[in-house]
Amino acid sequence: MAAQTPRILIAHCGVDASPEFITTAVEGLDTFDQTIVTSTGTELRSTLADLGREDTENLHIVVMPMTSGRNLPLIADTAKTCQWFKRNHSNVRIALAAPPLGATTTLAFLRATLRRETSADDIAVICSAAIDPFADAELFRIARLAWTHSSGADVVVAFDDVYPSVSQTLAPYKATLDDESLRPTRRSTVIRADLQTAENQKPLITSTALATAISQSAKTALHLLQSHDDDGIEAALLADHEHGYAHSHGEEDGGHGHSHGHVHGHGHHHHGHVHGHSHGHGHNHHHHHHSADVHTEFDLGNIDADATE
Structure with a gap:
């Protein structure tokens, strides 16, 4: 009988994921012989280097960026590290998995929490760690969509460490919050939109549901990786390719615009893996990035957005 292939999962956290929360979620996953949680790029690179030095035959490593879908630079940076490892360790097979949540699943969990935890008279604060201006702006769009078809509560947005904070967001409503003369009493509820946790705030997802994702x-x-030789790395390298300001090198630079091929990653609801194919169409080269076209979504059939622990 052939020896079983050793499997290791590395859950790589960005600023929008709590290593402690992720550690709780990955404990007991029986698909892998070992699970490792990293929280910096240096730590991920060091962990991979250590694994590459081990004399383990036919080792398979899966690296997964821990984000609720908005941290596109994390996905791209993780892909670069995986690419570096792949080039230098041909004896080890490595794959980059899609993040556990994408825009659609995050939206589903937010709506479920709004329905469960708030009423039409309440104020719901959708809160997240700040990622970058573009990812933070995306949160306002998601919050607006979450408000649609939810409980009817007023939905506002706040961040942990930049303007507007939770207290700043709630300041205009202070006069009416918890006023016992009002019937029903108006309450405020803070709901996470990332994979962080905080006291007196509702998590985006339970650790059990996160483990499933x-x-x-x-x-x-x-x-x-095993059946199609698709490691998911190439397409993920461009996860943040259209994320940010767009600066054309066209006429403003003397009319010498140039073009290059563009990779579109197509996520599929039935498997959620980031992969894509190249299109050789030309367009003006952008010095920075604008909105992304990499989708990482999952089938919600096996994840109960209304599940509680």
Whole structure:
């Protein structure tokens, strides 16, 4: 009988994911022989280097960026590290899995929490760690969509460490909050939109549901690697390609515009793996990036957005 392939999962956290919360979620995942949680690029690179030095035959590593979908630079940076490892360790097979949540699943969990935790008279604060101006702006769009078809509560946005904070966001409503003379009493509820946790704030997702999402993505990455030789790295390198300001090198630079091929990543609801194909169409080269076209979504059939622990 052939020896079982050793499997290791590395859950790589950005600023929008709590290593402690992620550690709780990945404990007990039976798909992998070992799970490791990293929280900086240096730590991820060091962890991979250590694994590459081990004399383990046919080792398979799955690396998963821990984000609720808005941290596109994290996905791209993680892909670069995986690419570096792949080039230098041909004896180890490595795959980059899609994040556990994408825009659609994050929206579903936010709506479920709004319906469960708020009423039409309340104020719901959708809160997240600040990622970058573009990812933060995306949160306002998601919050607006979450408000649609939810409880009817007023929905506002706040961040942990930049303007507007939770207290700044709630300041205009202070006179009416918890006023016992009002019937019903108006309450405020803070709901996370990332994979961080905080006291007196509702998490975006329970650790049990997060474990399910992580398991789905990791199994998909293993399947695509082993059965289709698709490691998910190439397309993820461009996850943040259209994320940010767009500055054309066209007429403003003397009319010497140039073009290059553009990779579009197409996420599929049935497996959620980030992969894509190249289109050789030309367009003006952008010095920075604008909105992304990499989608990482999952089938919600196996994840209960209304689940509570």
